[in-house]
Amino acid sequence: AQSVTQPDIHITVSEGASLELRCNYSYGATPYLFWYVQSPGQGLQLLLKYFSGDTLVQGIKGFEAEFKRSQSSFNLRKPSVHWSDAAEYFCAVAPNTGGFKTIFGAGTRLFVKA
Amino acid sequence: DTGVSQDPRHKITKRGQNVTFRCDPISEHNRLYWYRQTLGQGPEFLTYFQNEAQLEKSRLLSDRFSAERPKGSFSTLEIQRTEQGDSAMYLCASSSGQGARETQYFGPGTRLLVL
Numbered sequence: 001a002q003s004v005t006q007p008d009i010h011i012t013v014s015e016g017a018s019l020e021l022r023c024n025y026s027y028g029a030t031p032y033l034f035w036y037v038q039s040p041g042q043g044l045q046l047l048l049k050y051f052s053g054d055t056l057v058q059g060i061k062g063f064e065a066e067f068k069r070s071q072s073s074f075n076l077r078k079p080s081v082h083w084s085d086a087a088e089y090f091c092a093v094a095p096n097t098g099g100f101k102t103i104f105g106a107g108t109r110l111f112v113k114a
Numbered sequence: 115d116t117g118v119s120q121d122p123r124h125k126i127t128k129r130g131q132n133v134t135f136r137c138d139p140i141s142e143h144n145r146l147y148w149y150r151q152t153l154g155q156g157p158e159f160l161t162y163f164q165n166e167a168q169l170e171k172s173r174l175l176s177d178r179f180s181a182e183r184p185k186g187s188f189s190t191l192e193i194q195r196t197e198q199g200d201s202a203m204y205l206c207a208s209s210s211g212q213g214a215r216e217t218q219y220f221g222p223g224t225r226l227l228v229l
Contacts, residue, residue, distance in 0.1 A: 004156075034217075036220075042223075043221050044157070044220040046217055046219070090157075101170065102147075102157075102159065102218065103159070104156030104157050104158070105156050106155050106156050107156050
């Protein structure tokens with residue numbers, strides 16, 4: 001079955017510290033991969049996406065993600081977290097034949113402490 | 115602002131009532147999606163339109179749910195005889211449909227509470 005697993009329900013990091021959010025997927029073939037961020041009361045904002053090519057993908061707000069085919073993972077990283085990064089982060093996959101029926105993980109809520 | 119908009123942003127209703135939500139996609143986008151997001155979960159796909167044609171429906175979309183996109187622009191999602199289990203955030207997204215490598219852009223959502 002197709003699925004996305006975000007093992008950490010919530011993570012707390014200190015401001016200025018590095019961040020890594022984990023994402024593993026189960027899919028028949030290499031899908032397209034996405035990370036979205038959702039602030040309270042807001043819709044989803046796309047941080048970055050992977051379609052093919054370079055497995056290290058740069059996104060907005062200083063985020064990057066690395067696709068590892070052997071591990072079926074697409075972990076999100078940021079070298080230095082800002083208080084404004086506190087939000088919910090969703091990893092998602094979509095079939096590489098078209099972007100509909102995107103499957104989302106359950107999300108990881110990030111708390112940032114001063 | 116040319117982003118995806120949704121109306122209303124919040125809706126409180128009593129069980130058994132009908133509700134209707136509206137989504138206005140980005141103007142040049144011909145694909146439109148509806149998702150449902152419950153507390154503590156990621157969005158779940160409900161249905162998808164290519165222009166005015168509804169091409170895919172999830173089994174989550176029971177017969178009490180109906181979605182339309184009559185002119186290939188805005189879309190409505192109606193829930194009849196609401197149940198408490200319908201309480202959720204309903205998200206709309208749109209994409210350009212230019213090919214497989216498309217990105218969905220999400221609206222702010224409509225939060226429904228069924229009492």
